[in-house]
Amino acid sequence: MLFWPMLQGANRGALTAEGAVQLINRQRAVVVDIREPEEFATGHVTGARNVPLNQLEAKLAGTVKNKSLPLLIVCASGARANRAVATARKLGYEQAQALAGGLKAWKDANLPLTKA
Template sequence: MNWTILLLFAVALLLVVVLRRAGLISARDAREHLRKGALVIDVRTPGEYAAGHLPKAIHLPLDQIETTLPKHVPDKNTVLLLHCQSGMRSGLAKRKLRAKGYTHAFNLGSLGRAGRIVGGK
């Protein structure tokens, strides 16, 4: 009985990790977009951003991104690389922006992963 519960927990955990990773842009593709001028967007709260952020990252909090992004980035063909603390909010931001016509919005994931890809963290 205990093995069954442990096995179910392990499968559930693996499923969460796989599904979370499925929405991320690959490091290789992200670096290629960066070389071509992609923008890095930090969707964390103002407090999180103030505590530390990537150089050149544009701060547009998730709860404001749908209204503020068009003012900063009117061209919906611009490549946007979104990140947050864990990758969850940036995934949500990606879905919101794609629904608004920003078809080149990608989830970089967590601040740590974004820092390894972009550099500076």
């Protein structure tokens, strides 16, 4: 039962904030924030790499070279991240997942942010 929220998220290609933390800590997931640089600068998940959605296809491979690592895609509310998961998977990142609810869910879970 403890894994139920994570399993539900995995079925939709999205993780809860708690599931995301576990993925980062246990499997060294790479966090990619697809918001615009101005949004990213206001606060982001610690260690996140900023690759705006409109540049994802061109720049993801140069930003995240190891396609076997889990990829956690973050945006403001989760809507853009869900679209980005499809792009990432098309590029060979089989373990790409979106953060359900985006950065808002991360903040709501009282998880730390870093400002650029």
